[in-house]
Amino acid sequence: MHFLCIIEALVYSVLACSSLMSQYFAVVGFSPFEIGLLMALPPLTSIYANYIYFDLAKRLSAKRLIKVFSFCAIVSLWAIFLFEGFLAKFIFMVVFTFFQGSLLPIVESSMISFSQRLLVPYSKIRIWGTIGYTITAFLSGRIVKLGFIWLFFVYSGIFFLIAMLSEHLREKIEGSRRRSEGSVPMNFIILFGIVTICVGFNLFNSVFLPIVVRERAYDLSIVGTTFSLMALSELPFLFFAERIRKKLTTKVLFITGAVVIGLRLVFVPFTQSATGLVLVQMLHGWTFIVIYYSCIGLMRENLKDQQLLSTQALFWIALQGIGPLIGSTVGGVVVEKTGVFNTYLLFGLICLGMVIASVRFVMSRFPNLQKS
Numbered sequence: 317m318h319f320l321c322i323i324e325a326l327v328y329s330v331l332a333c334s335s336l337m338s339q340y341f342a343v344v345g346f347s348p349f350e351i352g353l354l355m356a357l358p359p360l361t362s363i364y365a366n367y368i369y370f371d372l373a374k375r376l377s378a379k380r381l382i383k384v385f386s387f388c389a390i391v392s393l394w395a396i397f398l399f400e401g402f403l404a405k406f407i408f409m410v411v412f413t414f415f416q417g418s419l420l421p422i423v424e425s426s427m428i429s430f431s432q433r434l435l436v437p438y439s440k441i442r443i444w445g446t447i448g449y450t451i452t453a454f455l456s457g458r459i460v461k462l463g464f465i466w467l468f469f470v471y472s473g474i475f476f477l478i479a480m481l482s483e484h485l486r487e488k489i490e491g492s493r494r495r496s497e498g499s500v501p502m503n504f505i506i507l508f509g510i511v512t513i514c515v516g517f518n519l520f521n522s523v524f525l526p527i528v529v530r531e532r533a534y535d536l537s538i539v540g541t542t543f544s545l546m547a548l549s550e551l552p553f554l555f556f557a558e559r560i561r562k563k564l565t566t567k568v569l570f571i572t573g574a575v576v577i578g579l580r581l582v583f584v585p586f587t588q589s590a591t592g593l594v595l596v597q598m599l600h601g602w603t604f605i606v607i608y609y610s611c612i613g614l615m616r617e618n619l620k621d622q623q624l625l626s627t628q629a630l631f632w633i634a635l636q637g638i639g640p641l642i643g644s645t646v647g648g649v650v651v652e653k654t655g656v657f658n659t660y661l662l663f664g665l666i667c668l669g670m671v672i673a674s675v676r677f678v679m680s681r682f683p684n685l686q687k688s
Contacts, residue, residue, distance in 0.1 A: 320427065322444075323423060323485070324442070325444045325447055325451075326477055326481070327445065327448070328444075328445035328448045329452035330419060330474055330475070332456060332543060333456055334358065334416070335453065336453070336460065336539065338525075339536070342527060342530055343536075348651040349652045351527075352644045352648020352649070353648065356641050359519070359639070360413075361413045363641070365414060369421055373422050379483055382419065382478060382479065382485065383482045385416075386475040386478050386479035386482070387475070387476075389412060390476065392411040393468060393471055394472070397464075397465065423485065443551065450544045453540050453543035454543075456470055457542075457544065458537050458541075460540065499626065500626050501618075508631055509634075511639065513667065515635055517667050518639075518643070519643035521581060521597075523644050524647060524659075524660075526539050531656060532590075534593070535590070538594065545597065549598045549599075549601030550605045551601075553605055553606065553609075566613040566617060566682075567679055569609070570614065571675060571679075572606065573603055573606030573607040577603045577667055578664045579668070580664070582664035582668070583596045583599075611635075614682055
């Protein structure tokens with residue numbers, strides 16, 4: 317059990333390092349549009365590669381796939397660092413994100429299977445992911461002051477540890493390239509459209525936060541520290557998630573998460589200090605994790621069997637693929653045209669307007685159920 321918790325922490329540590337790559341590309345001197353393209357590669361990969369990962373995991377076993385892909389990720393990661401120029405870094409980033417992208421879905425599938433078999437709440441395992449992300453983001457944010465080469469050393473070390481500990485992934489991976497036969501209800505298609513926009517705006521904040529720090533000439537270590545505190549802010553919700561959901565209802569929980577995403581974007585341009593910026597970012601604890609948890613609840617409350625499987629597949633495409641892809645690429649274009657602070661304000665107002673317009677739809681199209 318303790319080895320699995322360590323793997324969970326390490327996988328989310330990889331995501332912490334990945335978040336700092338936008339800062340690395342900013343320091344190298346790439347434009348916001350170029351940074352947006354580079355940081356769009358992970359969500360783009362998640363759209364097309366998940367079926368490949370699960371098919372390979374069934375053929376090779378999860379632990380062998382994770383071990384091989386972890387070492388391949390180390391090689392391609394250092395290629396990103398060593399080769400100069402946007403084109404070279406873009407090519408190796410494409411390769412790197414393919415190998416790195418396998419870690420989260422494969423490991424999380426193993427963890428979910430493990431939690432179901434031993435009747436351990438998945439949220440208790442997921443907490444270790446938040447802890448790993450928090451510690452790594454904080455430490456990495458500090459060491460980049462010594463040079464970004466140290467970020468790559470830490471990044472590589474985490475991949476190496478995951479490869480070594482992958483032997484403990486013994487749960488069977490359930491995955492198939494065959495599409496589910498159940499149709500996705502129209503109310504969930506519309507809901508996931510809202511999710512796509514909210515998640516896109518949320519990722520825009522993470523990708524372009526280093527640009528805000530650079531333009532205001534704040535200390536570089538603030539980015540890593542902020543990311544660590546953002547992850548830490550999820551813990552209170554994770555500890556009491558089920559109680560909160562039952563108290564507010566799943567629908568109200570979803571709406572509040574979307575509102576806070578918009579508010580955080582609006583607040584960023586009006587911060588007057590590094591401390592103020594960090595405090596605004598602490599609203600993160602009621603953004604992505606709340607959207608994720610409430611959507612899972614809505615699906616489980618209203619769907620079952622093949623229809624649930626089909627809807628979950630669409631949800632993950634919106635959550636990890638299309639939403640972040642739009643936030644990164646469109647965000648880069650708009651920042652180039654209007655500036656980073658105007659874009660924050662514009663996206664925040666769009667998000668709040670969309671939520672206000674969709675409240676009646678969310679409240680009327682989903683019955684008040686509270687299934688576990």
